[in-house]
Amino acid sequence: MSNDRWWWAQRAQQLRFTQLDVARRQAETWRTGLTGVTALLGAVLIVKGRTDIADLAPPYPAILLALFGIALAAFVIATLQAIRAASGTPGDECLLTGEDLERWTEAEVHQIQRAIRTARLLTIAGVCSLAAGAGTTWLAPARSPALPTVRVQSSQGQYCGRLSQIGSDTLKISGPTGYYLVPLTSVVRVDAVASCP
Amino acid sequence: MSDLVEHHRTVKYRVQNYALLTSGFQFTPVAGGRRIEVTGICPACGGWTSTTWTYGSGNDYKGILPRRRSAPEPAEGPRTLCCDCGHAHADRPADAVFLGCGAYWQVELSR
Numbered sequence: 675m676s677n678d679r680w681w682w683a684q685r686a687q688q689l690r691f692t693q694l695d696v697a698r699r700q701a702e703t704w705r706t707g708l709t710g711v712t713a714l715l716g717a718v719l720i721v722k723g724r725t726d727i728a729d730l731a732p733p734y735p736a737i738l739l740a741l742f743g744i745a746l747a748a749f750v751i752a753t754l755q756a757i758r759a760a761s762g763t764p765g766d767e768c769l770l771t772g773e774d775l776e777r778w779t780e781a782e783v784h785q786i787q788r789a790i791r792t793a794r795l796l797t798i799a800g801v802c803s804l805a806a807g808a809g810t811t812w813l814a815p816a817r818s819p820a821l822p823t824v825r826v827q828s829s830q831g832q833y834c835g836r837l838s839q840i841g842s843d844t845l846k847i848s849g850p851t852g853y854y855l856v857p858l859t860s861v862v863r864v865d866a867v868a869s870c871p
Numbered sequence: 872m873s874d875l876v877e878h879h880r881t882v883k884y885r886v887q888n889y890a891l892l893t894s895g896f897q898f899t900p901v902a903g904g905r906r907i908e909v910t911g912i913c914p915a916c917g918g919w920t921s922t923t924w925t926y927g928s929g930n931d932y933k934g935i936l937p938r939r940r941s942a943p944e945p946a947e948g949p950r951t952l953c954c955d956c957g958h959a960h961a962d963r964p965a966d967a968v969f970l971g972c973g974a975y976w977q978v979e980l981s982r
Contacts, residue, residue, distance in 0.1 A: 680886055680975045683951040684968045686924075693928045764927030769907070771924050771980075772951040778927075 682772030690770050693763065700761040707757035714749045718742055718804060727811060734814035741807035748800030752793040759789035821848070825867050828860040834870035879918040879956065882972050884963035889914045889976035891949055896978045907945075907980075909952060915974030918956025922969075949977040 689696075727735050764770065768778040821836040826847060833856055835849035845861065847854040850870070896911035901923075910921045954971025963973070 677886055677888070679951040679977070680888070680953065683953050683975060687922075687953075687968050689927070690923075690925055697928060766926050766928075768927040769924050769945040770927060773948065774945065774950075 679772055682776045684772075686770040686772050686775040689764070689775065696763045700763065703761040704757060707753060707760075711750050711753050714746065714753065718746045718749070729817050730811070730814045731817045734810060738807050738810055738814075741803050741810065745800045745803035745807065748796040748803065752796035752800065755789045755793040755796065759786045759793065762786075822866055823869060825865045825870070826856055826861060827863040827865075828856050829862060830856070830860050834867070877912070877917065877919045879958055880916050881958075882916050882960060884960040884967075884973045886973040886975070887915065889974055891977040891979070893979060896952070898980065909978065911952075911978070913954040913956050913971060913974055914976055915954060916956060916958065916960065916972040918954065918958050918971065920952070920954050920956045920971060922952055922955050924950075945980060947981050948979070950980045951975055951977050 727738055730738070762782060764775065764778050768774050821838060823835065824837045824847070826833045826845060833847045833849065833854045835847040835854065837845065838848040838853065839846035841858075843858050845854075845856045845858060845864075847856060892911075892914060896909055899908045899910070900906070901908050905926060907924045908921060909924065910919070912918070913920045953969040953975040954973065955969040956971045958971075960972045963970075967973075
């Protein structure tokens, strides 16, 4: 007859006397892993591509924020799953007898495989999200420059609005009710103002 | 210690299975139920053997959130005991975990 039961009983008894060492090693694993999680934030910010995200046309800044957020969340969860797979001892649910330790080990092996699979998928998702975000920063159109607000005095009257276009013979002023085309020949003075009255 | 009289026999150390013993062993919860002390007579050498079972302590370290705080009732069923009588037995390996005659058997853990 196999001595499996004897072997498991020995393992369970040994575990009883090595719990402190095991717990210390677990703490070290978590410390290293959590340091890595903190470093992930910096890594994501480095890879994010062009720095002037705020200058991109809407809605690209929001899309980028979402992509980088998804990437960071995926990396953090993947790292935590990997740490979880790499550490762990029987907890309160396991009485340290041979039979209980054997059952716990079987369940733990299953959970470790599931955690590794999850970590792998999340890492791939994070890399894809990060790559998509970095690519978007380069390919997204830039925000159109803000049009200055001007007050134009001309022989025909005074106009206030945003300076939309300077043509060969007219100024195009965008007002609250529409566009004004002011002939350049009639312009007397143009002042930049903060807002129109 | 039980009132049972110990009749220890000097036998050589040998790993051997004595299957399921349905009587003769006492289960005593100690330390607020955090440990179970199992005592009885070894079927091989007749020595008084006492083994303590504890719960694992990895509760607060696994995963992000701590799991249950109190020890659950262990599932009923057979559990393996090894002779830990403490008597000298010839040929016992120096690194033996249990200081007995090498015999092992199962006892029925009930609530």
